[in-house]
Amino acid sequence: MEPRSQLSGTLFVVATPIGNLGDITFRAVEILKGVDVIAAEGVNRTRGLCQYYGIKTKVRRFNQHNQRRRAQEFLSLLKAGRDVALVTNAGTxxxxxxxxxxxxxxxxxxxxxxxxxxPSAVTAALSVAGIPSERFVFLGFLPAREGPRRRELSRWRTQGLPLVLFEAPHRLKDTLVDIMEIMNDPQVALLRELTKAYEEVRRQKASEILASLGLKGIKGEIVLVVQSEADKDDPLDSKVMEDIKHLMKKEGTPLREVATRLSEQTGLPYRRLYKACLEVRRLEGAEGIE
Structure with missing residues (x-):
């Protein structure tokens, strides 16, 4: 990191409303009015916000497709003493x-x-989910493909922490099916169109939400808060146990490497697999090395 220049401008990271345009701070409006340029993920959406609040500042597109090129442009402005505000389509x-x-x-x-x-869709969702959230895991958007999506859910299945994730309406049913099957039909808070006119907040079992969707499905921006179970150390699948024994006894693989490799392959927690390795070594005298 280079020494901080006293002559450079400031990059302001500005949170904007997730739906209701009234949910913006006085300071955010003043900053957006005062900077030299706004770096926006979605130009049209940000211009709409600016028009609503009488903000005349120039808006430039900054997204995943042009981020490398545009970052250099904004850095040049900042180094020249100009101020830049960074905003996303909605939230922080x-x-x-x-x-x-x-x-x-x-x-x-x-x-x-x-x-x-x-504003932040993550904290807004947690605040009305009714699920204890002293600690939580934010997963963003799950993979679109079924296999990777199910592996990701399996990875967090027994952590005992709320999982916060975003989902698109056309994938919601598939995701709820995976949650129901992999996580033993947990309580799920479904938050739709938060802060907007058709805001919906409900909490039910995954199967109950799935049944209520019907053929038409659902529309709008969706956040799910899923209550995962604490690890109860249920017996591992017989194939997983055979894999542990094979790696430890036949190949002499160190315990930590066995647990790491199988965790990556199955999505099961490393700690649970490592405990299983220790148990195999205790019962069968395998030659695994810690």
Whole structure:
């Protein structure tokens, strides 16, 4: 990281409304009015916000397709003493959007970075989910393909922590089926169109939400909060146990490597697999090395 320049401008990371345009801070509006340019994930959406609040600042597109080229342009402006505001389509930049790339480059260049906090779909969803969330896991959008999606859910199945994820309406049913099957039909809070006119907040078992969707499905922006179970150390699948025994006894693979390899293959928690390795060694005297 370069020493911070006293002559450079400031990159302001500005949270904007996730739906209701009234959910913006006075400071955010003043910052957006005062900077030299706004780096926006979606130009049209940001221009609509600017028009609503009488913000005349120039808006430039900054997304995953042009982030490398545009980052250099914004860094040049910042180094020349200009101020830049970074916004996303909705909520707080840097969460499931390309904002972190520009922030990282600015920090590496010694440029001042300042946060203007505000709305976030993640914390908004948790606040009305009715699920204890002293700690939680944010997964963003799950993989679109079934296999990777199910592996990701399996990885977090027994962590005992709420899982927060975004989902598109056309994939919601498939995701709920996977959640129901892999996570033993847990409680799920479905938050749709948060802060908007047709806001919906409900919490039911995954199977109950799935049954209520019917043939028409659902529309709008969706956040799911899923209550995963605490690890109860249920017996592992017989094939997994055979794989553990084979790796430890036939190949002499170290215990930690066995647990790591099988965790990557199956999505099961490393800790659970490592405990199984220890148990196999205790019962059968396998030659695994810790």
């Amino acid at each position: 930049p840097g969460i499931s959007d390309p904002g972190a790339f520009l922030v990282s480059k600015a920090l590496e260049a010694g440029i001042s970075v300042s946060v203007v906090p505000g």
